[in-house]
Amino acid sequence: EVQLVESGGVVVQPGGSLRLSCAASEFNFDDYTMHWVRQAPGKGLEWVSLITWDGGNTYYADSVRGRFTISRDNSKNSLYLQMNSLRIEDTALYYCTKESQTQSPYYYYYMDVWGKGTTVTVSS
Amino acid sequence: DIQMTQSPSSLSAYVGDRVTITCRASQSISSYLNWYQQKPGKAPKLLIYAASSLQSGVPSRFSGSGSGTDFTLTISSLQPEDLATYYCQQSYNSLRTFGQGTKVEIK
Numbered sequence: 001e002v003q004l005v006e007s008g009g010v011v012v013q014p015g016g017s018l019r020l021s022c023a024a025s026e027f028n029f030d031d032y033t034m035h036w037v038r039q040a041p042g043k044g045l046e047w048v049s050l051i052t053w054d055g056g057n058t059y060y061a062d063s064v065r066g067r068f069t070i071s072r073d074n075s076k077n078s079l080y081l082q083m084n085s086l087r088i089e090d091t092a093l094y095y096c097t098k099e100s101q102t103q104s105p106y107y108y109y110y111m112d113v114w115g116k117g118t119t120v121t122v123s124s
Numbered sequence: 125d126i127q128m129t130q131s132p133s134s135l136s137a138y139v140g141d142r143v144t145i146t147c148r149a150s151q152s153i154s155s156y157l158n159w160y161q162q163k164p165g166k167a168p169k170l171l172i173y174a175a176s177s178l179q180s181g182v183p184s185r186f187s188g189s190g191s192g193t194d195f196t197l198t199i200s201s202l203q204p205e206d207l208a209t210y211y212c213q214q215s216y217n218s219l220r221t222f223g224q225g226t227k228v229e230i231k
Binding site: 044102114 | 125156158160162167168169173174177179209213215219220221222224225
């Protein structure tokens with residue numbers, strides 16, 4: 001079964017750092033773009049970041065750019081999110097997602113596999 | 125960034141009703157629009173991709189339509205298990221964005 005399992009979520013003080021991990025299984029991890037999506041308590045989904053299959057391109061939401069870094073290790077089938085200068089508003093459940101795409105002639109992109117998430121709480 | 129606006133924010137309907145949720149993009153996104161369902165306490169699940177393509181395993185009562193800036197998710201006959209929050213999401217550019225969600229309740 002295709003699976004994503006996030007880990008690393010803890011309680012951290014404002015200004016602190018944290019590294020989230022996502023372990024992928026039962027698919028060719030290095031073929032796919034991967035994302036982090038978060039959900040603050042009682043709120044909607046917020047896209048955080050994406051990384052292309054080879055790590056060559058990364059993108060960030062304005063709310064985290066300059067503070068978060070997405071990376072991957074294809075040899076370990078793993079995705080990471082390094083979170084620095086954490087703020088109270090970064091408190092959320094963080095999901096790892098796999099992105100698939102349709103075939104030609106048009107390439108449409110969609111997140112077809114989601115993990116169960118890991119909880120990050122930023123609090124003093 | 126492309127802003128996605130859903131309406132309504134919530135709705136309540138009877139089992140068997142036809143339910144329609146609307147999503148509007150702040151600029152044209154062609155058919156780069158996906159819909160997700162999130163049941164309480166669960167991770168989101170893909171329902172519709174490329175505006176109108178039904179994800180494998182999703183019941184046929186769900187359908188999507190639209191292109192450009194205006195999109196619709198329709199549940200043809202609401203079932204008790206459809207209690208959830210529904211989100212649209214654009215994949216037109218690399219900075220993906222979600223709508224704010226529509227909570228569907230059963231009367």
